[in-house]
Amino acid sequence: MVKQTIQIYARVKPNKKNTAVYSVNNEEPTSASLEFVVPKEVADGFVNNKRECFSFRFQRVFDQESQQEEIFEDIAKPVAESVLAGYNGTIFAYGQTGSGKTFTITGGPERYDHRGIIPRTLSYLYESLSQDSSTVHSTHISYLEIYNETGYDLLDSRNEASQLEDLPKVMIMEDSEQNIHLRNLSLQPSANEEEALNLLFLGDTNRMIAETPTNQASTRSHCIFTVHLCRRQPGSATLVRSKLHLVDLAGSDRVGKTGLNGHLLTEAKYINLSLHYLEQVIIALSERNRSHIPYRNSMLTSVLRDSLGGNCKTTMIATLAVDKRNLDESISTCRFAQRVAVIKNEAIFNEELDPALLIARLKQEVESLKEELTMLTGEPREDRLTAEESSTLEESVKNFVDDPDPDVTLNLGADVRKIHYCFRLLKMMFLANRSGNCRNRDIRESPAAPAATPEEKVFQERRLEEEVNQLKDLLLRRDREIGILVKMLKKEENGASESTMELPSVPSDASLAAVLLKVGSHEANSIDGGGPAVREGAALSTGKREAFENFVKQHGDHRAIEDNKCLLKRSSAEARKLGEELHHVREKINELKKRLELRRRQRAAHAVSENHQDVAEEADPVEEGLRADIQQAKIRYKSTAGRLKALRTEIEHLQLLLERAKVKLQRDFQKHWKPQDEEEGCSQSPMPVTLPPSSQCTPGFERSQMPPEEQEAHFASWSSSDWRVLSKCSLPPSSIPMTGDRQADADILAFVRARQNLLGRAGALHK
Numbered sequence: 181m182v183k184q185t186i187q188i189y190a191r192v193k194p195n196k197k198n199t200a201v202y203s204v205n206n207e208e209p210t211s212a213s214l215e216f217v218v219p220k221e222v223a224d225g226f227v228n229n230k231r232e233c234f235s236f237r238f239q240r241v242f243d244q245e246s247q248q249e250e251i252f253e254d255i256a257k258p259v260a261e262s263v264l265a266g267y268n269g270t271i272f273a274y275g276q277t278g279s280g281k282t283f284t285i286t287g288g289p290e291r292y293d294h295r296g297i298i299p300r301t302l303s304y305l306y307e308s309l310s311q312d313s314s315t316v317h318s319t320h321i322s323y324l325e326i327y328n329e330t331g332y333d334l335l336d337s338r339n340e341a342s343q344l345e346d347l348p349k350v351m352i353m354e355d356s357e358q359n360i361h362l363r364n365l366s367l368q369p370s371a372n373e374e375e376a377l378n379l380l381f382l383g384d385t386n387r388m389i390a391e392t393p394t395n396q397a398s399t400r401s402h403c404i405f406t407v408h409l410c411r412r413q414p415g416s417a418t419l420v421r422s423k424l425h426l427v428d429l430a431g432s433d434r435v436g437k438t439g440l441n442g443h444l445l446t447e448a449k450y451i452n453l454s455l456h457y458l459e460q461v462i463i464a465l466s467e468r469n470r471s472h473i474p475y476r477n478s479m480l481t482s483v484l485r486d487s488l489g490g491n492c493k494t495t496m497i498a499t500l501a502v503d504k505r506n507l508d509e510s511i512s513t514c515r516f517a518q519r520v521a522v523i524k525n526e527a528i529f530n531e532e533l534d535p536a537l538l539i540a541r542l543k544q545e546v547e548s549l550k551e552e553l554t555m556l557t558g559e560p561r562e563d564r565l566t567a568e569e570s571s572t573l574e575e576s577v578k579n580f581v582d583d584p585d586p587d588v589t590l591n592l593g594a595d596v597r598k599i600h601y602c603f604r605l606l607k608m609m610f611l612a613n614r615s616g617n618c619r620n621r622d623i624r625e626s627p628a629a630p631a632a633t634p635e636e637k638v639f640q641e642r643r644l645e646e647e648v649n650q651l652k653d654l655l656l657r658r659d660r661e662i663g664i665l666v667k668m669l670k671k672e673e674n675g676a677s678e679s680t681m682e683l684p685s686v687p688s689d690a691s692l693a694a695v696l697l698k699v700g701s702h703e704a705n706s707i708d709g710g711g712p713a714v715r716e717g718a719a720l721s722t723g724k725r726e727a728f729e730n731f732v733k734q735h736g737d738h739r740a741i742e743d744n745k746c747l748l749k750r751s752s753a754e755a756r757k758l759g760e761e762l763h764h765v766r767e768k769i770n771e772l773k774k775r776l777e778l779r780r781r782q783r784a785a786h787a788v789s790e791n792h793q794d795v796a797e798e799a800d801p802v803e804e805g806l807r808a809d810i811q812q813a814k815i816r817y818k819s820t821a822g823r824l825k826a827l828r829t830e831i832e833h834l835q836l837l838l839e840r841a842k843v844k845l846q847r848d849f850q851k852h853w854k855p856q857d858e859e860e861g862c863s864q865s866p867m868p869v870t871l872p873p874s875s876q877c878t879p880g881f882e883r884s885q886m887p888p889e890e891q892e893a894h895f896a897s898w899s900s901s902d903w904r905v906l907s908k909c910s911l912p913p914s915s916i917p918m919t920g921d922r923q924a925d926a927d928i929l930a931f932v933r934a935r936q937n938l939l940g941r942a943g944a945l946h947k
Contacts, residue, residue, distance in 0.1 A: 182267065182527040186488075187239050187495045188517045189255055190214055192502055193280040194244040200507045204241045212241045216511055236514040238498070248293060251284060252300040255495055260301050262493050263409060263424045264308055267527045270425040270487035271297060274516065275499035276509040277431025282399050284497055285428040286384065298380060298405055298426050305407065305424075306373040320367040320408040321376055323383035324350060326479050327401035328450040334383035334403070335368050347386060352482050360482055367408060380405065400447045402454065402480050403428045415780025417537045417787070421530045425487055429455070429480075434509070454478045459516060465489045466522040493527045496520050537784065551595050565597055573598060574642065577605045608639055668756060731849050741841050748834045751827055758824040765817045769810060776806040 190212075192204070201217040216234040240254060259269040273281035287296030309317050323334040331350030351363040370376040387399060405426040412419045432455050433448040457478040464470045465488060473489065475481045486492045498517040500510040565573070573592075580590045592598045732738055779802060 181529075182493070183524060184493065184527070186520050186523050186525065187255075188498065188521045189240055189242065189495070190236075190238045190498045190500060190514070190517070191242040191246065191251065191280065191284060192244050192500050195501065195503050197503075200502050200504045200510075202502055204243050206241060211237050211239060213237050214241045214514065216507065216514075218507065234511050234514070236518060238517070248284075248287065248295060248300070251497075252297055252304075255497065256297045256301050257304065259493060259495055260304050260424065262527070263407070263422045264305065266411075266420040266422050266529045266531065268423050268425075268486060268492040268530065270427065270484070270492050270494040271497065272425070272427035272429060272484075272487070272494075273497045273499055274429055275431060275513050276501060276506060277433055279431065279499040279501040279506075279510075279513075281431060281497075281499050282428055284499060285426060286380075299377060301424070301426065302376045302380070302407070303373055305409070306376070315411045315413055317409065317411045319370045319376070319410075321370050321379050322362075322365050322367050322406045322408070323379065324362065324365055324404045324406070324483065325383075325387060325401050326404075326454070326483075328447065329454065329479055331362070331365070331479055332386075333365050334386045335366055335379055352479060360485055362483070376407075399428065399430055400444075400451070402430050402451075404483060412534070413780070415777040415784065417534050417781075417784035418531050419534055421532065425484070425492075427484070427487075429458075432509070454480045457481055458484075459519075461488055462516070462519050462523065466519050487525075489523055489525060491528045491530075492525050494523075494525055541785070547595075548593075551593050554596065565601060569598070570601065571642075573601055574605060574639070577602055577609075581606075581609065605639065612640075668752075671752075727853065728849060731852055732845065735845065735848065737841055737844065741838065741845075744834050744837050744841070748831065748838070751831050751834065755824060755827050755831065758820055758827065762817065762820050762824060765813055765820060769813045769817065772806055772810045772813065776803060776810065779803050779806065 192202075201219070203215045203217075204212065205215075206212040214236050218230075218232055218234070220230055220232060242251060242254075256271060259271055263269045271285075273285050275281050283294070283296065285296050286298055288294035305319075309319075321335070325332045325334050325347075331352070332347040333350055334347065336348050348364045350365045353361040353363050355361065368379055370379060383403075383405070387401065387403060405428075407424045407426075409422050409424070410419060430451045432452055457474065458481055460474055460477065461481045464473045475485045481488070487494045496517060498513050500513060502510060576590060576592075580588060590602065592602060779800070783800060783803075
């Protein structure tokens with residue numbers, strides 16, 4: 181418990197003209213002073229006993245040059261830290277209308293530096309929670325508006341409110357322990373700073389704002405922005421709850437000075453009345469012998485009951501307008517702050533037991549009492565075991581039977597029902613095992629099995645169902661593993677295939693040439709129409725394939741491409757190993773976390789059941805060891821993930837290099853092969869002898885129908901490129917088709933020899 185008075189601060193609104201005479205002294209280490217000087221008026225005469233100097237003390241006074249960052253660091257940040265520590269906190273701004281309360285609490289929309297206490301506090305809270313990984317937290321936000329003594333929920337998400345009356349009205353409920361509950365006030369979950377700021381902007385949009393003679397955008401209602409925080413340690417049995425109220429009170433108006441009328445006058449009456457009741461509560465709390473505190477006079481004081489003299493650390497900001505016209509209101513605000521500074525609050529660390537664990541402990545206590553009652557009276561219990569109890573007993577019996585330790589025991593307590601049920605399970609397991617052995621010895625001669633009892637059927641069905649579920653889980657895991665392997669293989673194949681021309685799965689240079697020739701070659705007809713076109717295309721494809729193989733091997737980038745392929749294979753294999761290692765480390769971390777949480781639950785349950793509060797606070801060596809193992813596994817996981825990320829970048833770079841080499845290789849080969857393609861393009865001419873030899877490289881070119889003299893003249897007219905193409909058209913012996921008939925095969929060989937002699941004569945004539 182922390183006892184302290186309400187902390188009071190003063191902030192002076194900037195004013196460039198008609199400023200009253202005042203002085204600020206912040207040199208004292210523990211407090212500051214603010215002094216106003218009110219000069220006497222000559223119209224009151226020479227005998228004038230009116231007070232001229234008014235001095236007030238605050239924790240600190242922020243002058244006109246103070247920035248929003250200073251306000252947050254000195255006022256809001258300590259309160260936010262106490263909320264994170266488990267205490268309730270409240271910050272409220274009090275002052276006349278137009279003195280800067282809303283600017284201090286919410287901020288201004290013009291610049292980012294003008295953010296107020298609420299957005300800066302939200303940013304600090306969520307930043308602190310994100311850095312604390314040892315606790316599990318949840319945050320909820322509510323936004324209440326009190327307008328004309330009626331509460332409204334500004335964060336209602338069920339409907340779109342076009343006016344204030346469309347919002348749900350909030351009702352005050354009080355329980356027997358005088359705790360206040362707000363009915364119809366929604367608590368909106370907020371996981372991060374962005375969601376919280378969106379809720380703040382939504383509430384500010386629905387606020388009641390009007391123009392008055394003293395303020396163009398005067399808030400005509402009291403608004404309470406509340407942050408509810410719940411934190412707990414993983415596996416712990418206790419919860420820490422705290423809340424932070426950020427209150428923007430409506431400004432008081434002097435009707436005689438402002439000249440309000442109509443609807444604004446009604447609003448001013450309600451505002452002044454609620455502030456008057458707030459001042460009555462402050463005065464009652466400052467009096468020592470006062471037994472009754474009038475909290476119920478207004479909705480504002482009822483909601484702020486904990487903040488005023490209750491379980492809370494409260495801070496007040498007195499906003500002052502120091503122009504001469506509003507000097508009396510500023511002095512009145514300072515007097516109100518001096519009365520508030522006398523109030524003492526008792527802040528308590530808000531820790532409570534987890535309701536779920538409490539319910540489980542009470543259920544366990546009831547069961548133990550029933551078992552003791554059964555043992556004392558000797559009467560068996562008539563109620564049957566539930567399905568959950570039966571499954572738990574079956575699991576315990578199974579673990580008992582599977583445990584190889586002969587000294588292991590089966591703890592069932594004093595419940596006779598559980599003992600009988602476990603004996604039946606053991607008997608059924610024994611009978612099932614014996615009948616299975618008999619069937620294995622001699623299935624045909626085995627006697628008929630006795631009819632199973634209903635309990636045996638249920639037990640067998642459950643065992644079968646468990647086995648089916650285990651097999652299904654195993655099948656799903658295998659499917660996932662196979663899917664991952666298939667994806668990895670596809671990625672490797674795609675990466676390797678990008679080094680080829682345009683078709684996938686080309687593992688070598690020879691096969692790459694075959695693919696290119698399959699796409700780029702066409703069937704050529706024989707000279708006399710007698711040769712088969714299929715054999716001609718095959719011979720042409722073989723020549724182009726051999727040309728591409730030689731081109732690739734002699735290319736300048738061939739060595740670099742092969743090195744990149746080998747490096748890509750090694751990197752892919754290493755990436756697979758790192759992926760498997762990462763998977764194993766992740767599984768290990770999850771297993772250690774489960775063991776750590778189980779250990780904490782056991783210790784917490786033991787502490788609750790034995791009523792030892794010191795047990796949960798003592799250091800557990802097993803828990804410390806698990807934490808150290810988790811930390812080491814996390815470090816290993818991060819390092820492995822970093823290596824895998826770098827390796828992935830390297831693989832992508834290698835794939836890009838292979839893709840570029842593929843394009844370059846294709847372009848260079850097309851340039852190299854283009855002259856031959858141009859020569860082959862002339863093969864469609866109807867004159868068989870006058871065509872270039874590139875179209876005559878077929879078995880059909882046996883003899884020319886020209887006389888020998890005309891052939892020699894025709895061969896003499898060919899160019900060197902034609903003879904170069906013709907020299908490549910000789911058929912290898914392996915490509916000569918044989919029929920199996922001795923006479924036919926002899927004719928084929930004679931034809932080939934005659935063709936080669938003709939080519940030799942033509943070449944000699946050309947030379």
